[in-house]
Amino acid sequence: MKKIYLFGLAAISLASCKSKITPETPVKGNADFTTYVSVGNSLTSGYADGTLYRSGQLNSYPSMLAEQFKMVGGGDFLQPLLPGDAGYPSPKRVLGYSTDCTGVTALGPVYYSGTMDTAGSSTNIGAQGPFNNVGVPGIRCIDFSIAGYGFFNPYAKRFYASPTTERPIDEALKKRATFFTLWIGANDVLGYATSGGSGIVNGYGQSDISPLSVFTATYNMVVDSMTAHGAKGVLINIPDITTIPFFTTIPAKGLVLRQGQADSLSAAYHPVGISFTAGANYFIIQDTTSPVGFRQMHAGEYILLTTPQDSLKCAGWGSLKPIPKQYVLSADEVANVQTATTNFNQAIATAAQAHGLPVVDMNSYIKTLVSGITFNGVNFSTTYVTGGAFSLDGVHLTPRGYALAANYILLTINNTYKSTIPMIDVNKYSGLRFP
Template structure:
């Protein structure tokens, strides 16, 4: 089975403006027809959260929120039911997990203990229970209908890979045929549902896998495919492959005359997975320790001082050096190694836990190229273009919905779930509102925004 990176990634979502959410304006369809809605995407579309896929997360996906708002429209509004490939419980599902089979326990807030014996609360895996093994059962629905075909781990580069359902167990739960490509599945769903409106949020995974792996791939976007036609999930998809597959997917999705919205890729390096541990997170509480480190690195002329200092890292060419401002330390860096094993001080943080300046530029260049392809596809096909990149990058200091503050901080910000990549129900509701505002502008509709505060952020025991 191929290694699957669960992506879908987000930029600094929440910020400085304070949108006014008027939930009393009558909903109208405008130039759109929302009767049959199809959602196409990856883990974010599926409702993935807290490091796993589970039914409560699925029921709080942004497509679910959109369907509910589309359903409020009397004339040409969505008509149900809205079928999602729901799991049977909240234990969690996914590959490479603990337990048995494809049971992937989701993360919850619990007690953690570090190498010093200190106790705190933070993300821990939900204990595995064999009674929850049924979570992994294949999904079936009346007439085999599925309105949400979001697949965790899927990349645009995967869309012409045969036997994809055999390679990705998330797809295997509901794909019509084990031998088909994701493009075949999309064509089947379009012909089965005859959507009048669709959303497509693809592309984050084509660059985020490289980032989650600490930039271990080639990074140039020129690497070729491997076995089964799969491109390295820890590398950047070639632009030509992205364009061919993305344009084809849009053509299929709109082939029965559906209107829709294409959503671009945010700045993935702004999510808590990359921003929670700062590059200057080496805290030195005593002058004697600062002097010891300065002496230890005297041949490199590094000087350490009281307070916060740049970490010592191993970079992408194997060199030992101090990090520079702007470089990123992954949240998966073992915290006990930082605390008790001298990582980042007397020992370098290994390169797989670091995004260097060069790797950061590779990520930004690829994102820019992909977003231009998405924008051009929207313009060419007369579809709404949801500029999530600009929306999220201009919002830096948090947003307020009906008196409640949201920001991109890990756990406390209310928007990101416990895996530091995917969203909470409130975060998905905020995303739904951005999509709704763009749809309203493009199609002269007045779809009612979601009341974000009805939904929860991170749950504490």
């Protein structure tokens, strides 16, 4: 009898047994997230793996932010989605197997070879807009005031309502944002860097570093326009791109030689006073300022990820022949990139101060990623492939990498606007996928 009584009691107390702790309700603070507009370049569009594709767009950091904003009154977030996932205009890169010139088959980035579901990608969808995400791959800060910009850029051409007449800033203003993120400026220096410094400083070409005065004026115009109706937001600064895997994956001291190879190379280069040792040596690179047209690399110089691997392995690039200069970022070019990045970031900081807006110091954040970040048990770093944060193009991020960036943006938003928007579960999104 006793037993039955006791277990009856047990059943009653079981119900009241479990913990009832609940998450605190997020608050919006003193910002209004009703209409969020994200202004930016490829990073904002969700570009990854060397191209733009639909699932990348769906996992763009603005899309993630909009999802969080919905918890504090944010509305729908419309993106100019592509119809397919193969990549537009070129196919995306995926991890796969390829055989190199030495006959070795290894895992690495290869072009996606699945279904080409890109039909209709170039069709203008401006009528479906205006869009909340106006991120355009390739766009520079100085492009924002150029009327008819959409004529030159296939991505802008896709979704601008009047691509041949509008300025990019016009498209950004159509939604009448109550809150915005602005992440522009990287392409004002990236084009120079990814072309191995083939352009000039203070130029207007795609491979040039934009003139600081034009950058500053255009940046201020964009911020003025975005805030003209009282919108609040955050300005995101430019990362030092020499920390990203596009520049750091192939080491300057990547010429690994056996003793015999070192001896014969030393003999060949004896007339110009370059010698080699068994083990790791600095590559030989083209240098037009050198009397002989080439020299050995130094620490702090970079070889681009796009350098053909087979040429390094089998065609004698970097040893018998210098690596062509368009694949090398030399010390003076690195200095140009870093000086420009510092100046542009200063212009962004000044604009922020003038408008009472916070700066998301993405530059510092990416630097912390160099030494590694752990989130919920997963390690992230700037290491190519295994770092998990950068996509296969070495410049843009994986969805998890974008989520880390989005969380860093959220931290600044919460701190500035006294909101308590929850952090994103980074690992809900995909990292790199392995075959």
